[in-house]
Amino acid sequence: MTVPPDVNQDVTQDRESTRYRKIVIGSAVIYTLLLSAYVVAILWIDTARVDAPHFVRGPDSLGYEAAARNWPWESQAARAAPIFPLLLRFAFNNLRAVVLLQTMAWGFAWFWLARAASMCVSRLPIRVAILAVLLSLSLSPELLTWNSAIGSEAISVSLVIATFACTITASRIRSPRWWVLTASLGALATLARDTNAILGVVLIAAAIVVGVRKVEFRRIAAACALISMSAILVSSALSSMAEPPRWFYPLQENIVVRITPRADFVKFFTDRGMPQAQEVSEMRENYFLTHLEMRENPRFAPFRQWLRDNGPRVYGEFVLTHLPWQTELFVSFREELLLESVVPFGKIVDSNPGVIYRALGRLSFWHSANGVIAWAALALLVLSVGRFGWRREDRLVRGVLLVGITTAIVHIYASFAADAFEIDRHAFSATVQLRVMLWITTLIMIDRWVVRLRLSRASSSEASNQRA
Numbered sequence: 001m002t003v004p005p006d007v008n009q010d011v012t013q014d015r016e017s018t019r020y021r022k023i024v025i026g027s028a029v030i031y032t033l034l035l036s037a038y039v040v041a042i043l044w045i046d047t048a049r050v051d052a053p054h055f056v057r058g059p060d061s062l063g064y065e066a067a068a069r070n071w072p073w074e075s076q077a078a079r080a081a082p083i084f085p086l087l088l089r090f091a092f093n094n095l096r097a098v099v100l101l102q103t104m105a106w107g108f109a110w111f112w113l114a115r116a117a118s119m120c121v122s123r124l125p126i127r128v129a130i131l132a133v134l135l136s137l138s139l140s141p142e143l144l145t146w147n148s149a150i151g152s153e154a155i156s157v158s159l160v161i162a163t164f165a166c167t168i169t170a171s172r173i174r175s176p177r178w179w180v181l182t183a184s185l186g187a188l189a190t191l192a193r194d195t196n197a198i199l200g201v202v203l204i205a206a207a208i209v210v211g212v213r214k215v216e217f218r219r220i221a222a223a224c225a226l227i228s229m230s231a232i233l234v235s236s237a238l239s240s241m242a243e244p245p246r247w248f249y250p251l252q253e254n255i256v257v258r259i260t261p262r263a264d265f266v267k268f269f270t271d272r273g274m275p276q277a278q279e280v281s282e283m284r285e286n287y288f289l290t291h292l293e294m295r296e297n298p299r300f301a302p303f304r305q306w307l308r309d310n311g312p313r314v315y316g317e318f319v320l321t322h323l324p325w326q327t328e329l330f331v332s333f334r335e336e337l338l339l340e341s342v343v344p345f346g347k348i349v350d351s352n353p354g355v356i357y358r359a360l361g362r363l364s365f366w367h368s369a370n371g372v373i374a375w376a377a378l379a380l381l382v383l384s385v386g387r388f389g390w391r392r393e394d395r396l397v398r399g400v401l402l403v404g405i406t407t408a409i410v411h412i413y414a415s416f417a418a419d420a421f422e423i424d425r426h427a428f429s430a431t432v433q434l435r436v437m438l439w440i441t442t443l444i445m446i447d448r449w450v451v452r453l454r455l456s457r458a459s460s461s462e463a464s465n466q467r468a
Contacts (some may be wrong), residue, residue, distance in 0.1 A: 016124045023128055028111060031135050035107045038139075038353050042148045043096050082238060083159075083192035084152040095150060102154045103147045109158040110138035113165035117440045120172060120397055121447035130443050133364050134436065140361030141353050143432060152193050156429050159189035160196060164404060164436065171396040176220040183207070183224035187231030194235050194246065195418075195426060198411045200228040202403060244308065250419040251311050252294065252304075253287070257420040258329070260284050265318070272314045275302040288421070319417055330416050334369040337412055337427050338434075365435070376434065379405055379441045390448060401441045408434035 091097040114134040118127040137143065146154045163185040170178030186203045189196040204225045211221035239246035255274075259265045260281040270277050280303055283294055294300050319326055330337075366372065383402040390398055411430030416423050424431075 020124055020127055023131070024115065027114075027131050027135060031111060031139075032107065034139055034356065035103060038144060038357070039100060039103050039147070041354075043099060081152040081156075081191070081193050083188060084155055087155060098150065099148055102158065105158040105162075106138065106147055106154055109162040109165065110135060113161050113168070113436070116165045116168045116172070117443075120168065120440075120444055123447050123450055126443055126447040126450070130440065133439050133443070136360040137364035137435065137439065139353070139357050140365040141357050142361060142365050144353055144357060146428070153425060153428050156189065156193040156196060157432050159185060159192050160199065160429050160433055161436065163189055163199065164400075164433070167400050167404075168397065168440075171400050174396070176217060179207075179220055179224055180227070183227040187227050189429075190228075190231040190235050193429060194239055195411065195415055196429060197232050197235060198407060198414060198430075200232045202407050203228040204232075206403070244304075247312060247418075248307065249295070250421075251315055252307060253291070253420040254315065254418075255307075255311075256280060256284050256287050256291075256294070259318075265322075268318055269314060272317075273306060273310060274314070275306055276300065279303070326417060330413060333416060333423065334373065336424050337416060338369045338372050338431055364439070372435070372438070375438050375442075376405060376409065379438050382445055383441060394444075394448070397444070401437055401444075404437040405434060405441070408437060 087101060088098055091101060114131045117134065118130040121127055121130065143157070146157070163182060166178060166182040166185055170182055183203055186196075186199050190200045207221040207225035207228070211218045211225070214221075255269065259269060260277075261284065266277050266281065274280075279300070280294075283290060287294075294303075366375075380402070383398055383405070408430045412427045412434070415427035415430060419426055
């Protein structure tokens with residue numbers, strides 16, 4: 001008796017589904033063990049070594065710890081990024097508990113994303129590859145080190161990753177509830193770090209497009225837009241309530257570090273009323289060590305007042321009229337923006353993971369800035385042109401990936417333009433987002449090409465049999 005082909009196909013699919021479930025469970029166990037090993041080493045084993053600080057404190061850490069004693073609207077340090085101080089507050093300022101909680105959020109978000117992305121492909125080997133690459137990326141020293149830091153970077157990345165995991169799930173399942181959850185996670189990401197407001201703007205634009213094109217989804221789209229807009233407005237209001245405003249010191253750093261080296265740039269600002277140009281230029285040499293003088297010394301009061309009254313408007317005009325120079329400077333900092341300085345960070349504080357994690361990092365976190373740029377350009381081309389093997393039902397996932405990569409690039413550029421110091425830290429969420437989107441795009445495309453090749457071979461074989 002001959003078994004029909006569709007029955008054989010169903011049996012094969014059931015076997016692959018069973019194998020995939022086992023692989024997912026095994027991956028979850030291994031991932032949890034590796035993540036737990038790092039946390040245990042940072043929180044408990046390293047405490048026996050007096051010379052090895054197990055908590056990473058940066059310039060903002062003490063401010064966050066002090067802010068955790070109050071509510072976000074009551075503290076200067078918490079207003080720009082209230083989620084992390086709230087986490088500290090609910091953990092009773094216990095730093096071990098904070099590192100543990102943010103690492104748990106990290107693990108959940110990354111595993112959710114790996115699982116959601118793997119469901120977008122049909123071939124079992126590609127599903128396994130997506131799981132392996134994304135989980136390896138999350139365990140690479142360049143990323144994992146930030147979980148030992150007392151700062152907002154790890155929780156910001158976790159919320160961004162969870163937002164994209166939910167977006168991919170929503171684009172595949174197409175349930176309105178998933179889109180509301182996506183907007184809610186995006187709102188939390190905006191409140192975790194103010195530069196993530198770019199993600200909120202993208203979600204608002206997407207909600208408007210869906211509301212215009214799909215009448216039946218207008219209420220859901222309006223709810224998503226309202227959630228994202230509320231988060232942006234709250235974040236903006238909290239930042240403006242700070243004294244000085246959140247933008248004040250980054251703008252001061254930009255003028256001193258980037259503007260004063262060139263006389264024509266200084267003239268641009270002095271023509272628009274900037275006082276004390278000579279005194280400000282003299283601070284450039286040792287600005288990192290003497291920046292507090294500019295913040296507090298009464299002799300710089302006229303400059304600070306001009307910066308408060310006219311700084312954002314004049315600097316915005318400068319950026320718009322000097323885009324070629326700004327872009328050239330941006331490209332010259334590509335190494336720092338995309339990969340370099342997060343590695344020494346872990347080495348300095350002696351919190352870098354061991355050899356297993358470094359091996360995983362070599363697998364998933366490529367260190368060629370030019371290679372990442374070329375990879376992003378190729379991915380944008382493949383996503384923009386529909387003839388590269390995309391199916392009709394891939395339109396939503398393809399749109400999510402295209403917008404995700406574009407948003408990450410804009411986010412990195414905006415982080416660079418907004419601040420002259422610690423640009424790697426400010427662009428960190430976007431850099432991670434870019435690499436994640438590139439990996440997912442690449443592996444989905446490989447799956448589509450493999451399926452298309454097999455179908456082409458099957459049709460060619462069938463045509464040959466018919467001719468015979």
